[in-house]
Amino acid sequence: MIQLEKISKYYPAGFGKTYVLRHIDLNIKEGEFISIMGPSGSGKSTLLHILGLLEEPSEGEYLFLDEPVQKLTEKKRTELHRHHIGFVFQAYHLIDELTVYENIETPLLYKGTSSSERKSRVAELLDRFNMVAKKDLFPHQLSGGQQQLVGVARAIVHNPKVIFADEPTGNLHSEQAIEIMELFQKLNQEDKVTIVQVTHSETNASYGNRIVRLKDGWLA
Ligand code: ADP
Ligand code: ADP
Numbered sequence: 001m002i003q004l005e006k007i008s009k010y011y012p013a014g015f016g017k018t019y020v021l022r023h024i025d026l027n028i029k030e031g032e033f034i035s036i037m038g039p040s041g042s043g044k045s046t047l048l049h050i051l052g053l054l055e056e057p058s059e060g061e062y063l064f065l066d067e068p069v070q071k072l073t074e075k076k077r078t079e080l081h082r083h084h085i086g087f088v089f090q091a092y093h094l095i096d097e098l099t100v101y102e103n104i105e106t107p108l109l110y111k112g113t114s115s116s117e118r119k120s121r122v123a124e125l126l127d128r129f130n131m132v133a134k135k136d137l138f139p140h141q142l143s144g145g146q147q148q149l150v151g152v153a154r155a156i157v158h159n160p161k162v163i164f165a166d167e168p169t170g171n172l173h174s175e176q177a178i179e180i181m182e183l184f185q186k187l188n189q190e191d192k193v194t195i196v197q198v199t200h201s202e203t204n205a206s207y208g209n210r211i212v213r214l215k216d217g218w219l220a
Contacts, residue, residue, distance in 0.1 A: 001028055001029060001030045001064070001065060001161065001162065001194060002026070002027065002028035002051060002062075002063070002064055002162075003026075003027050003028075003061075003062070003063040004024050004025060004026040004027070004050075004051075004060065004061075004062050005025055005060055005061045005062075006023050006024070006025060006059065006060040006061070007021060007023070007024040007025075007026075007050065007057045007059070007060035007061070007062060008021055008022050008023060008024070008057065008058050008059040008060055009021040009043070009046055009050065009055070009057055009058050009217075010058050010059075019217055020043045020046045020217050021043045021046055021047055021050075021057075021214075021217045022217045022218050023060070023218070024047065024060070024218075024219055025219070026212065026219070028051075028194065028196065029194075030161070030192075030194055031188070031192055031194055032194055032195075032196075032208075032209055032210060033184070033185070033188040033194070033195040033197075033207065033208035033209050033210075034195070034196045034197070034208055034209070034210050034211075034212055035197050035198075035199050035204065035205035035208045035210070035211045035212070036048060036196065036197070036198045036199075036211075036212050036213075036214065037198075037199060037200070037202075037205060037211055037212070037213050037214070038213055038214035038215055038220070039215065042214040042215055042216060042217065043214050043216075043217040044198045044214055045166055045198060047214065048164050048166055048196065048198050050062065051064075051164060051196060052081075052085055052087060052164040053069060053077055053080060053081050053085065054087075056069075056070065057070070064080065064084075065080070065084065065161070067080065082107070082110050082111050082158070083111065083158065083160070084160050084161045084162065085160050085161075085162055085163075085164065086107070086154075086155030086156050086157075086158070086160040086162070086163045086164070087155055087163070087164050087165070087166075088148070088151050088152055088155045088163060088164070088165035088166070088168045089151065089165075089166055089168075090166055090167035090168065090170040090171055091171060092139070092144075092147045092148055092150070092151045092171075093151070094139040094147060094150055094151060094154075095139075096138065096139055096140065097138075098138070099135065099136050099137060099138055100126075100131060100134050100135050100136070100137055100138075100139075100142070100150050101122060101126070101135040101136065103139070103150055103154055104122050104125060104126070104150060104153045104154050104157050105118055105122050105157070106154060107154060107157050107158045108121065108122075108157055108158055111158050113158070121157055122157065125153045125156070125157060126153075129149050129152075129153055129183075131146070131149060131150070131153070134146065143176070144171055144172050144173075144176060145172055145173070145175075145176030145179060145180070148168065148169070148171075148172060148176070148180055149179075149180070149183075151168075152168075152180065152183055152184075152187075156187060156191075156193065160193070161193070161194060162193065162194040162195070162196065163184075163187070163193055163194070163195050163196070164196050164197075165184070165195065165196070165197040165198070166197075166198045167197075167198055167199060167200070168180055168184075168197060168199075169181065169199075169201070169204060170200075177201075177203075177204070181203075181204055181207045182207075184197070184207060185207050188208075195208065
């Protein structure tokens with residue numbers, strides 16, 4: 001599903017370059033649950049953003065669902081993103097002015113899903129996540145754990161093949177963190193969603209099936 005070959009990322013620095021990632025070879029198969037770990041500044045977020053088509057690599061080749069990512073038109077890249085990718089962020093990134101219901105519905109609007117299908121899909125997720133009673137609340141009226149549940153619901157509402165999560169429990173208490181990790185585990189095992197998370201927590205990583213460690217931009 002994901003094949004990286006000699007992927008590097010650098011930024012210009014004076015007359016030279018600062019490498020953030022170097023020669024990353026990585027294959028991720030459908031159905032895996034992978035944790036990217038490593039010290040701060042080791043390139044974890046950059047790697048996740050490249051995998052999730054949010055950033056371009058500087059060198060190397062990336063095949064996502066057998067498509068050579070660097071050769072895609074902007075239109076095709078956006079389409080791949082809208083259909084097959086869900087993102088979960090540490091700070092939730094919900095839209096403050098939209099209700100729980102509307103936040104979850106957003107990716108379906110981008111994808112052009114019909115109104116009846118949107119209704120049934122959002123209702124199904126509200127029910128599954130025990131949030132029916134909260135559907136008309138705004139993000140600031142929810143606890144952190146509840147906001148991240150909305151974040152996860154929004155990430156999977158369009159049935160993506162893969163979820164990329166950047167420190168999804170970084171702002172949560174341990175009980176809420178466990179709830180989110182158990183949810184990821186279910187999505188992975190029952191719904192067969194591939195998951196790639198960045199985490200500092202060995203406990204979080206233990207929910208996955210493989211750990212990828214980065215050090216100074218290299219795979220350790
Ligand atoms: P991590 O997620 O492991 O903390 P990041 O991927 O966020 O690491 O960052 C890796 C390194 O890349 C850091 O040293 C950071 O300062 C650098 N970096 C990230 N983005 C940029 C940028 N736009 N320009 C220059 N350096 C950057
Ligand atoms: P948990 O830790 O179980 O995720 P909290 O203890 O943070 O939840 O919150 C408990 C309850 O208080 C939740 O049902 C949530 O809806 C409500 N709540 C939290 N913050 C606010 C707020 N700012 N305004 C209204 N209700 C809130």
